[in-house]
Amino acid sequence: xxxxxxxxxxxxxxxxxxxxxxxxxxxxxxxxxxxxxxxxxxxxxxxxxxxxxxxxxxxxxxxxxxxxxxxxxxxxxxxxxxxxxxxxxxxxxxxxxxxxxxxxxxxxxxxxxxxxxxxxxxxxxxxxxxxxxxxxxxxxxxxxxxxxx
Numbered sequence: 001x002x003x004x005x006x007x008x009x010x011x012x013x014x015x016x017x018x019x020x021x022x023x024x025x026x027x028x029x030x031x032x033x034x035x036x037x038x039x040x041x042x043x044x045x046x047x048x049x050x051x052x053x054x055x056x057x058x059x060x061x062x063x064x065x066x067x068x069x070x071x072x073x074x075x076x077x078x079x080x081x082x083x084x085x086x087x088x089x090x091x092x093x094x095x096x097x098x099x100x101x102x103x104x105x106x107x108x109x110x111x112x113x114x115x116x117x118x119x120x121x122x123x124x125x126x127x128x129x130x131x132x133x134x135x136x137x138x139x140x141x142x143x144x145x146x147x148x149x
Contacts, residue, residue, distance in 0.1 A: 008114040016065035021058045021075035034061075034134030034146040036126050041067040045134045052082045059131060066115070066124050071131035073112055083139045090132045097125050 028046035035042050043061025047054055057079050059071040074093075078086040092106045097119050105113040118124040126148035137146045 005117065008117060011111070011114045012065060012069040015069035015072040019059075019068055019072035021072065021079070022060065023058050024060050025056055025058045028056075028058075030138040030141055032134045032137035032142060032146060034130050034137070034148075036063065036067065036130045036148045038123060038126055038148065039064055039067075041127055041130050043067070043071055043131060043134060045071075045131065045138045047135075047138050049083070052084065054078055054081055054083065054086060057135075059134075063130070064127050066118060066127040067130055070115055070128045073115065074131045074135060077110060077112055078135070086135065086139065090136060093132060094129060097128050 024044070025046035025048060029049045030047040031044060033042070033044045041061070041063030043059050043063060046056075046058045046060070048056040057075045059075060061071070062068075077089060081089070089108070089112075092109050093112050093115075096105050096109055096112070096116050099119065105116045115128050118128045130146075130148055133146045133148065137144075
């Protein structure tokens, strides 16, 4: 199991150092800002939609490795999905990072499973979920900043 944890750590570090979909989408259809006061993570999520399909997604911000890796993995996972599919994935992801530590990752989380270990560190759950809460706010076209508190 330690080999698997090491692999997961490598993936998280890679997404932190080389985040995917990092940057602002000029003229995005939707945008939301998020803040984690516990560790200072701040990010913005940008969406372009074609009807209900997410055609492009990006994020911009700064934060800890878990926060940035989660945002990077999230953008890869939801691009091309519908808003409803992204919401359902958020539900599975949130269950994964908050469920019993012995529970296997739920079906359908794919590469997001690398973040399952954050459930062992309750203060890190907010770091991992910030991008997802911000995504939900962008999907809902909310203009108030999202906070993990």
